[in-house]
Amino acid sequence: MKTFEEDLKEAALYHGHICAGQILGVRMARLGVRKLALEEPQKYRDLVVFVESDRCLSDAVSTVTGCKLGKRRLKHKDYGKSAASFLDLRTSRAVRVSSIGWVNAPANVNLLEYFAALTDEELFKVEEVEIPFPPCEAPGKPVEKIECGLCGEMITDSRHIIKDGKALCKSCAGFSYYKLKTGE
Numbered sequence: 294m295k296t297f298e299e300d301l302k303e304a305a306l307y308h309g310h311i312c313a314g315q316i317l318g319v320r321m322a323r324l325g326v327r328k329l330a331l332e333e334p335q336k337y338r339d340l341v342v343f344v345e346s347d348r349c350l351s352d353a354v355s356t357v358t359g360c361k362l363g364k365r366r367l368k369h370k371d372y373g374k375s376a377a378s379f380l381d382l383r384t385s386r387a388v389r390v391s392s393i394g395w396v397n398a399p400a401n402v403n404l405l406e407y408f409a410a411l412t413d414e415e416l417f418k419v420e421e422v423e424i425p426f427p428p429c430e431a432p433g434k435p436v437e438k439i440e441c442g443l444c445g446e447m448i449t450d451s452r453h454i455i456k457d458g459k460a461l462c463k464s465c466a467g468f469s470y471y472k473l474k475t476g477e
């Protein structure tokens with residue numbers, strides 16, 4: 294296993310700076326993989342990580358574990374929480390690690406120093422969890438490809454929605470994050 298300092302250096306390099314989120318994320322990830330008894334997480338292909346934040350700490354969790362979005366081994370759950378779950382696909386064992394230290398931190402404190410002084414037990418809550426993991430979530434080739442019945446774009450891995458008997462992409466089914474600009 295790498296040292297905390299080695300992990301932190303890699304995380305800061307990828308993220309762009311050292312911040313409280315890097316300290317927290319590195320420690321969170323190290324604790325998570327230790328609970329799953331994974332010695333070298335970056336070399337272990339059956340680890341999947343669910344991050345509940347899209348802020349600093351998620352970058353650190355990604356570098357420490359080697360789990361990347363494009364490999365389908367980093368799943369972003371938009372919960373706005375300082376937490377991550379670590380799933381071992383080989384054993385189906387999973388642990389969720391969430392930060393309790395953040396909530397209790399006094400105002401105007403230097404978070405970097407404050408977090409460094411806390412033990413893992415003071416900083417985190419660890420829970421054994423079950424995470425359903427259907428084949429359409431797995432790394433590897435897409436298990437399914439479907440053409441959207443309206444826009445004709447390809448949808449992989451069961452992300453389509455059946456509406457009035459038609460398979461539609463989320464955008465065409467009315468759950469789009471964007472609006473098409475119409476010509477003036």
Ligand SMILES: [Zn+2]
Pocket residue numbers: 308310311312313314315349
């Ligand atoms: Zn940061």
Ligand SMILES: [Zn+2]
Pocket residue numbers: 441442443444445446461462463464465466
């Ligand atoms: Zn569509």
